[in-house]
Amino acid sequence: MTATDVPGVDKTAPAGGPAPGESWGSRLARGVSGGLTQVFLLVVGLFWLVPTIGLLLSSLRTPEDMNASGWWKVFTEPAQLTVDSYQTLLENDDITTSLVNTVLITVPATVLVVVIGSLAGYAFAWMEFPGRDWWFLAVVGLLVVPVQVALIPIAELFGEIGLFGSILGVILFHVGFGLPFAVFLLRNFFAEIPRELLEAARLDGAGELRLFLRVVMPLGGPAVASLGIFQFLWVWNDMLVALVFSDAGSQPITVALQTQVRQFGNNIDVLAPGAFISMVIPLAVFFAFQRQFVSGVMAGAVK
Numbered sequence: 583m584t585a586t587d588v589p590g591v592d593k594t595a596p597a598g599g600p601a602p603g604e605s606w607g608s609r610l611a612r613g614v615s616g617g618l619t620q621v622f623l624l625v626v627g628l629f630w631l632v633p634t635i636g637l638l639l640s641s642l643r644t645p646e647d648m649n650a651s652g653w654w655k656v657f658t659e660p661a662q663l664t665v666d667s668y669q670t671l672l673e674n675d676d677i678t679t680s681l682v683n684t685v686l687i688t689v690p691a692t693v694l695v696v697v698i699g700s701l702a703g704y705a706f707a708w709m710e711f712p713g714r715d716w717w718f719l720a721v722v723g724l725l726v727v728p729v730q731v732a733l734i735p736i737a738e739l740f741g742e743i744g745l746f747g748s749i750l751g752v753i754l755f756h757v758g759f760g761l762p763f764a765v766f767l768l769r770n771f772f773a774e775i776p777r778e779l780l781e782a783a784r785l786d787g788a789g790e791l792r793l794f795l796r797v798v799m800p801l802g803g804p805a806v807a808s809l810g811i812f813q814f815l816w817v818w819n820d821m822l823v824a825l826v827f828s829d830a831g832s833q834p835i836t837v838a839l840q841t842q843v844r845q846f847g848n849n850i851d852v853l854a855p856g857a858f859i860s861m862v863i864p865l866a867v868f869f870a871f872q873r874q875f876v877s878g879v880m881a882g883a884v885k
Contacts, residue, residue: 641667641855648850667851677856680838686749687834688817691756695813696806699764704794707772708780724762733826747829755827756817764809771805772798807871818864835860
Protein backbone atom coordinates (compact mmCIF):
# COMPACT_ATOMS: atom_id res chain seq x y z
CA MET A 583 0.00 0.00 0.00
CA THR A 584 1.40 3.41 -0.95
CA ALA A 585 1.00 6.74 0.82
CA THR A 586 -1.60 7.78 -1.73
CA ASP A 587 -3.83 4.87 -0.67
CA VAL A 588 -3.81 5.78 3.04
CA PRO A 589 -6.89 7.73 4.10
CA GLY A 590 -6.13 11.20 5.59
CA VAL A 591 -2.76 11.58 3.85
CA ASP A 592 -2.40 14.62 1.64
CA LYS A 593 -1.85 13.26 -1.88
CA THR A 594 -0.68 16.62 -3.26
CA ALA A 595 2.15 17.27 -0.80
CA PRO A 596 5.51 15.57 -1.30
CA ALA A 597 6.70 13.28 1.49
CA GLY A 598 8.49 15.32 4.16
CA GLY A 599 7.66 18.60 2.40
CA PRO A 600 5.55 21.54 3.57
CA ALA A 601 1.82 21.19 3.64
CA PRO A 602 -0.20 23.11 1.04
CA GLY A 603 -0.99 26.62 2.22
CA GLU A 604 1.77 26.65 4.84
CA SER A 605 3.11 30.16 5.36
CA TRP A 606 6.72 31.13 4.91
CA GLY A 607 6.85 32.03 8.62
CA SER A 608 5.86 28.50 9.59
CA ARG A 609 8.44 27.04 7.23
CA LEU A 610 11.13 29.34 8.66
CA ALA A 611 10.19 28.50 12.26
CA ARG A 612 10.31 24.80 11.43
CA GLY A 613 13.66 25.22 9.74
CA VAL A 614 15.41 27.17 12.52
CA SER A 615 14.42 24.57 15.11
CA GLY A 616 16.67 21.98 13.53
CA GLY A 617 19.97 20.66 14.76
CA LEU A 618 22.05 22.97 12.57
CA THR A 619 20.64 26.03 14.32
CA GLN A 620 21.35 24.54 17.72
CA VAL A 621 24.94 23.90 16.73
CA PHE A 622 25.23 27.49 15.50
CA LEU A 623 23.86 28.86 18.77
CA LEU A 624 26.27 26.67 20.71
CA VAL A 625 29.20 28.04 18.70
CA VAL A 626 28.00 31.61 19.28
CA GLY A 627 27.70 30.94 23.02
CA LEU A 628 31.21 29.52 23.20
CA PHE A 629 32.55 32.47 21.21
CA TRP A 630 30.81 34.82 23.64
CA LEU A 631 32.61 33.11 26.54
CA VAL A 632 36.08 33.56 25.02
CA PRO A 633 36.87 36.80 26.95
CA THR A 634 35.83 35.17 30.23
CA ILE A 635 37.93 32.09 29.53
CA GLY A 636 40.84 34.30 28.54
CA LEU A 637 40.58 36.29 31.76
CA LEU A 638 40.50 33.10 33.83
CA LEU A 639 43.55 31.63 32.12
CA SER A 640 45.39 34.94 32.36
CA SER A 641 44.75 35.04 36.10
CA LEU A 642 46.38 31.61 36.39
CA ARG A 643 49.63 32.68 34.69
CA THR A 644 52.66 34.52 35.98
CA PRO A 645 53.36 38.12 34.92
CA GLU A 646 56.38 36.93 32.95
CA ASP A 647 54.28 34.48 30.93
CA MET A 648 51.61 37.10 30.29
CA ASN A 649 54.18 39.56 29.01
CA ALA A 650 55.78 36.92 26.80
CA SER A 651 52.71 35.43 25.07
CA GLY A 652 48.93 35.33 24.94
CA TRP A 653 46.69 33.37 27.28
CA TRP A 654 46.03 30.69 24.63
CA LYS A 655 49.62 29.53 25.11
CA VAL A 656 48.46 27.45 28.10
CA PHE A 657 46.84 24.95 25.75
CA THR A 658 50.30 23.94 24.50
CA GLU A 659 52.14 24.63 27.77
CA PRO A 660 49.78 23.76 30.65
CA ALA A 661 52.68 23.97 33.10
CA GLN A 662 52.22 27.76 33.02
CA LEU A 663 49.07 27.47 35.13
CA THR A 664 49.61 28.54 38.72
CA VAL A 665 47.69 30.11 41.61
CA ASP A 666 50.50 32.45 42.62
CA SER A 667 48.57 35.45 41.31
CA TYR A 668 45.67 34.70 43.66
CA GLN A 669 48.08 34.42 46.58
CA THR A 670 49.50 37.81 45.62
CA LEU A 671 45.96 39.15 45.41
CA LEU A 672 45.17 38.05 48.96
CA GLU A 673 48.29 39.88 50.15
CA ASN A 674 47.16 43.14 48.51
CA ASP A 675 45.34 45.09 51.22
CA ASP A 676 43.71 47.49 48.76
CA ILE A 677 42.03 44.72 46.79
CA THR A 678 40.93 42.63 49.76
CA THR A 679 39.55 45.67 51.59
CA SER A 680 37.69 46.82 48.49
CA LEU A 681 36.22 43.35 48.05
CA VAL A 682 34.88 43.46 51.61
CA ASN A 683 33.55 46.97 50.97
CA THR A 684 31.75 45.70 47.88
CA VAL A 685 29.95 43.07 49.95
CA LEU A 686 29.14 45.65 52.65
CA ILE A 687 27.62 47.91 49.99
CA THR A 688 25.87 45.37 47.78
CA VAL A 689 24.14 43.20 50.37
CA PRO A 690 22.44 46.00 52.37
CA ALA A 691 21.54 47.92 49.21
CA THR A 692 19.90 44.80 47.76
CA VAL A 693 18.10 43.77 50.94
CA LEU A 694 16.75 47.25 51.64
CA VAL A 695 15.46 47.69 48.11
CA VAL A 696 13.75 44.29 48.16
CA VAL A 697 12.17 44.79 51.60
CA ILE A 698 11.04 48.39 51.14
CA GLY A 699 9.98 47.77 47.54
CA SER A 700 7.90 44.76 48.59
CA LEU A 701 6.13 46.69 51.34
CA ALA A 702 5.48 49.67 49.09
CA GLY A 703 4.37 47.46 46.21
CA TYR A 704 1.83 45.72 48.43
CA ALA A 705 0.56 49.05 49.75
CA PHE A 706 0.09 50.50 46.27
CA ALA A 707 -1.59 47.31 45.05
CA TRP A 708 -4.01 46.41 47.86
CA MET A 709 -4.22 49.17 50.47
CA GLU A 710 -6.44 52.22 50.24
CA PHE A 711 -4.99 55.58 51.29
CA PRO A 712 -5.43 59.17 50.07
CA GLY A 713 -3.64 59.98 46.80
CA ARG A 714 -2.52 56.40 46.21
CA ASP A 715 -2.66 56.61 42.42
CA TRP A 716 -0.94 60.00 42.35
CA TRP A 717 1.83 58.78 44.62
CA PHE A 718 2.33 55.78 42.37
CA LEU A 719 2.54 58.02 39.31
CA ALA A 720 5.19 60.06 41.11
CA VAL A 721 7.18 56.89 41.77
CA VAL A 722 6.89 55.87 38.12
CA GLY A 723 8.05 59.35 37.10
CA LEU A 724 11.25 58.84 39.08
CA LEU A 725 12.19 56.01 36.72
CA VAL A 726 13.11 58.51 34.02
CA VAL A 727 15.50 60.50 36.25
CA PRO A 728 19.10 59.74 35.16
CA VAL A 729 21.63 58.90 37.83
CA GLN A 730 24.02 61.51 36.47
CA VAL A 731 21.56 64.33 37.19
CA ALA A 732 21.54 63.61 40.93
CA LEU A 733 25.26 63.06 41.49
CA ILE A 734 26.24 66.65 42.29
CA PRO A 735 23.18 67.65 44.39
CA ILE A 736 23.29 64.47 46.48
CA ALA A 737 27.07 64.76 46.84
CA GLU A 738 26.60 68.24 48.29
CA LEU A 739 23.84 66.96 50.60
CA PHE A 740 25.94 64.04 51.81
CA GLY A 741 28.85 66.42 52.39
CA GLU A 742 26.72 68.62 54.64
CA ILE A 743 25.42 65.74 56.75
CA GLY A 744 28.74 63.85 56.91
CA LEU A 745 27.92 60.88 54.67
CA PHE A 746 30.15 61.74 51.73
CA GLY A 747 32.98 59.24 51.31
CA SER A 748 31.33 56.60 53.49
CA ILE A 749 29.88 53.19 52.75
CA LEU A 750 26.52 54.32 54.12
CA GLY A 751 26.37 57.14 51.59
CA VAL A 752 26.93 54.75 48.68
CA ILE A 753 24.27 52.39 50.06
CA LEU A 754 21.69 55.15 50.43
CA PHE A 755 22.27 56.38 46.89
CA HIS A 756 21.76 52.89 45.45
CA VAL A 757 18.66 52.35 47.57
CA GLY A 758 17.17 55.67 46.51
CA PHE A 759 17.62 54.97 42.82
CA GLY A 760 16.70 51.31 43.06
CA LEU A 761 13.37 51.80 44.82
CA PRO A 762 11.33 53.34 41.95
CA PHE A 763 11.88 50.32 39.71
CA ALA A 764 11.33 47.94 42.64
CA VAL A 765 8.01 49.53 43.60
CA PHE A 766 6.86 49.65 39.97
CA LEU A 767 7.75 46.00 39.34
CA LEU A 768 6.34 44.52 42.54
CA ARG A 769 3.20 46.63 42.57
CA ASN A 770 2.26 45.38 39.11
CA PHE A 771 3.03 41.79 40.09
CA PHE A 772 1.15 41.92 43.39
CA ALA A 773 -1.86 43.52 41.71
CA GLU A 774 -2.36 40.36 39.63
CA ILE A 775 -2.94 38.20 42.73
CA PRO A 776 -6.63 37.13 42.79
CA ARG A 777 -8.64 39.39 45.06
CA GLU A 778 -10.72 36.42 46.24
CA LEU A 779 -7.61 34.85 47.75
CA LEU A 780 -6.86 37.94 49.83
CA GLU A 781 -10.48 38.34 50.88
CA ALA A 782 -10.58 34.73 52.03
CA ALA A 783 -7.50 35.32 54.15
CA ARG A 784 -9.08 38.44 55.66
CA LEU A 785 -12.20 36.46 56.52
CA ASP A 786 -9.99 34.02 58.40
CA GLY A 787 -8.79 36.92 60.55
CA ALA A 788 -5.50 37.76 58.82
CA GLY A 789 -4.29 41.32 59.27
CA GLU A 790 -2.37 43.31 56.69
CA LEU A 791 1.05 42.23 57.97
CA ARG A 792 0.12 38.57 58.17
CA LEU A 793 -1.55 38.79 54.78
CA PHE A 794 1.61 40.28 53.34
CA LEU A 795 3.94 37.71 54.89
CA ARG A 796 1.82 34.55 54.52
CA VAL A 797 0.00 35.11 51.22
CA VAL A 798 1.50 37.86 49.08
CA MET A 799 5.20 37.20 49.59
CA PRO A 800 5.06 33.44 48.87
CA LEU A 801 3.10 34.12 45.68
CA GLY A 802 5.43 36.97 44.72
CA GLY A 803 8.61 35.03 45.42
CA PRO A 804 9.72 34.76 41.76
CA ALA A 805 9.26 38.51 41.19
CA VAL A 806 11.11 39.34 44.41
CA ALA A 807 13.97 37.01 43.42
CA SER A 808 14.20 38.62 39.99
CA LEU A 809 14.32 42.07 41.57
CA GLY A 810 17.01 40.95 43.99
CA ILE A 811 19.17 39.62 41.16
CA PHE A 812 18.82 42.81 39.12
CA GLN A 813 19.64 45.01 42.10
CA PHE A 814 22.59 42.87 43.17
CA LEU A 815 24.14 42.90 39.71
CA TRP A 816 23.61 46.64 39.31
CA VAL A 817 25.18 47.56 42.64
CA TRP A 818 28.03 45.05 42.41
CA ASN A 819 29.09 46.18 38.92
CA ASP A 820 28.60 49.91 39.55
CA MET A 821 31.61 52.16 39.32
CA LEU A 822 30.19 55.63 38.63
CA VAL A 823 28.35 56.06 41.95
CA ALA A 824 31.17 54.46 43.94
CA LEU A 825 33.76 56.60 42.18
CA VAL A 826 31.91 59.77 43.22
CA PHE A 827 30.73 58.92 46.73
CA SER A 828 33.47 56.66 48.12
CA ASP A 829 36.96 57.43 49.34
CA ALA A 830 40.10 55.32 49.68
CA GLY A 831 38.73 53.52 52.72
CA SER A 832 35.25 52.76 51.35
CA GLN A 833 35.87 52.12 47.66
CA PRO A 834 34.46 48.87 46.18
CA ILE A 835 36.30 46.43 43.94
CA THR A 836 35.37 48.23 40.71
CA VAL A 837 37.05 51.46 41.83
CA ALA A 838 40.04 49.59 43.26
CA LEU A 839 40.61 47.79 39.96
CA GLN A 840 40.28 51.07 38.08
CA THR A 841 43.00 52.48 40.31
CA GLN A 842 45.18 49.45 39.68
CA VAL A 843 44.84 49.93 35.91
CA ARG A 844 46.86 53.12 36.18
CA GLN A 845 49.79 51.00 37.31
CA PHE A 846 49.10 48.11 34.93
CA GLY A 847 52.74 47.49 34.10
CA ASN A 848 53.62 46.88 37.75
CA ASN A 849 50.70 44.82 39.06
CA ILE A 850 49.25 42.75 36.25
CA ASP A 851 49.41 39.73 38.57
CA VAL A 852 46.87 41.44 40.84
CA LEU A 853 44.65 42.98 38.19
CA ALA A 854 43.76 39.77 36.33
CA PRO A 855 42.65 37.65 39.32
CA GLY A 856 40.91 40.65 40.88
CA ALA A 857 38.92 41.28 37.72
CA PHE A 858 37.97 37.61 37.47
CA ILE A 859 36.77 37.46 41.09
CA SER A 860 34.80 40.65 40.57
CA MET A 861 33.08 39.03 37.60
CA VAL A 862 32.56 35.48 38.84
CA ILE A 863 30.76 36.37 42.09
CA PRO A 864 27.72 38.02 40.42
CA LEU A 865 27.67 35.16 37.89
CA ALA A 866 27.52 32.67 40.75
CA VAL A 867 24.65 34.62 42.34
CA PHE A 868 22.76 34.67 39.06
CA PHE A 869 23.11 30.95 38.44
CA ALA A 870 22.23 30.17 42.06
CA PHE A 871 18.89 31.96 41.66
CA GLN A 872 18.40 31.19 37.98
CA ARG A 873 15.29 29.09 38.56
CA GLN A 874 13.58 31.85 40.56
CA PHE A 875 14.61 34.42 37.97
CA VAL A 876 13.13 32.43 35.09
CA SER A 877 9.98 31.75 37.10
CA GLY A 878 9.54 35.46 37.70
CA VAL A 879 10.02 36.34 34.06
CA MET A 880 7.64 33.63 32.88
CA ALA A 881 5.03 34.56 35.49
CA GLY A 882 5.17 38.18 34.37
CA ALA A 883 4.86 37.10 30.74
CA VAL A 884 1.82 34.93 31.44
CA LYS A 885 0.11 37.66 33.39
